[in-house]
Structures are given as C-alpha cells and as structure tokens.
Amino acid sequence: MTERDNRNDRDNRSARNGQDDELERIETALLLEGIYQRYGYDFRNYAHPSIYRRIRHRLKLEGLPDISSLLGSVLRDPDAFRRLLSDLVIPVTELFRDPEMFLAFRRDVAPVLRRLPFVRIWHAGCSTGEEVYSLAVLLHEEGLLDKTRIYATDINEDALQRARDGMIPIDRMKQYTRNYQAAGGKRDFSAYYASNHGIVMLKPFLREKIVFARHNLVTDSSFNEFHVVFCRNVMIYFNPQLTNQVHGLFYESLAPGGFLVLGGKESLAFTPMAERYETWNDTHRIYRKQL
Structure with a gap:
C-alpha cells in the first residue's frame, strides 16, 4: 500500500x-x-x-x-x-463532605444568621441528605436550629425517600466522625445518632427542622425567599446556558444579604450574576447577595 x-x-x-x-x-x-x-x-x-x-x-x-x-x-x-x-442523577455525598467548607460556614456565616429572627435555608440537589443533616448538626451546635427551617430538594424521589429515612450504613461512620471533627464539631458525634444491627439512625430532632421535597432546578421556579442557598457539586454537570439559568433562580430566591454556597469546583465567575454578589469566602465558594 x-x-x-x-x-x-x-x-x-x-x-x-x-x-x-x-x-x-x-x-x-x-x-x-x-x-x-x-x-x-x-x-x-x-x-x-x-x-x-x-x-x-x-x-x-x-x-x-x-x-x-x-x-x-x-x-x-x-x-x-x-x-x-x-x-x-448519581448521588455523591457524605456527612460533612468537604469539612473545611462547613468550618468556614460555622465561622463566617453562622454569626450573621444569628442576628436574624428566623432563618430559611434551601439545600438544592440534596441527594440522600447527608449534607443536609450535617448542616442541621452545625446549626444545632451554633444555637440556630430551633429558629431555622431547611428546605431540602432533589429531582430524584428515591434519593429523597432515603434522605427522609435518615439511615446510614455503620461502616461509614469512622470517616464521617473524622469529617465532623475537621468541621469544628463541638460534641461527641455519637450524640447525633443511634446504631442498631449495622444501621445508623440519625436523631429525630435533626429531621424535625427539615422539609424534604421534589424540585427540578431546570423546570421549576422559586418557591420562597431564603437566607442561604446551598447547591454544591450540581452545576458541574450543566452546560453554560443551564448554569446561568439556575444562577438566576438562586438570585431570585435569595433575600438581600443572603448567602449562596457552591461546590469547590463551581464559581460565580463568568456568570451574569457575578457582579451582584460579594465574595464572602472565595476558597470555599461562599457568596453574599448584595444588600
């Protein structure tokens, strides 16, 4: 040839x-x-x-x-x-995932929330709920849980049901305990759960302040005004058009001075909303909507 x-x-x-x-x-x-x-x-x-x-x-x-x-x-x-x-919609989550972010939230955001009479938080794309429960533990330790309502939403009803159940395999608890400690945990982590036959059940008082509901970020609209919106490691799967659309939804949903918390590989940079927020903690992707 x-x-x-x-x-x-x-x-x-x-x-x-x-x-x-x-x-x-x-x-x-x-x-x-x-x-x-x-x-x-x-x-x-x-x-x-x-x-x-x-x-x-x-x-x-x-x-x-x-x-x-x-x-x-x-x-x-x-x-x-x-x-x-x-x-x-593969769920990738764990209790106190990225513990340094939770530590930054405890240090930099909780004091601001403490000045509010009531706190509404939206955790979008909550998957099976581990990070939502982590937030509930943190708010409890900071004296905020009793005056907070957390709305935890996801597109996947099966994941939401697992989140509502509040059950976690016991073989993950050593790693989760290390995460909790690195996130500035103030108690013995075992105070927040009971174990039985290889399953960990999170304490009911953590679930009492959480509303789990189905919500589609792509097709559904805003449903309340929030002081904090968490959406971590969800938009990394979106194209730029959809990312900008969802950022518009979050901006509409946040009260003036409210906080947006993104995943470590996500950012407001190069989005139409970038100039409408103050960077509160760039390392851990915490932004504050301008007053």
Missing part, C-alpha cells in the same frame, strides 16, 4: 468516526427530548460528555445495541426509565 493509500484510509476512518460521533449526539438529543416529553425530567442542557458516559453505562447494563434502542425501552417502560434515572 502506498503512502497515498494510507492517507486515504486514515481520512476515511476519520470521516466514519466523525459520522458516528454525530449520530450518537443526535441519538442522545432524541433520548433526552423523549425523557422530557414523557416524564418531565429535563437533561437537555446537561454537559454532553458527562450525560453520554452515563447513558453508555446504562446501555451496557441493559444489553442494548444503541441509544435509539434505549429510547424505545425508556418511553414504553417506566421501570426502564427509573433505572436510567438512577444513572443520570
């Missing part, structure tokens, strides 16, 4: 790969549109590489040859959709 033949062969393979990539993008777009039309879950503006990896994972588990086949299965079988949904 001549060098010219080799070049032509490479060019043909490249063209076929490009066509395959374009076809997969079209199939992915059709799948996400079908999910939105059939079930009301809108993943159309999620970042493509992340959503595509999760779809390919489900294809393998279902034993299906292509995304078009998955679309037919999902549209006709709600159980198939629920299996796919569990891949699209």
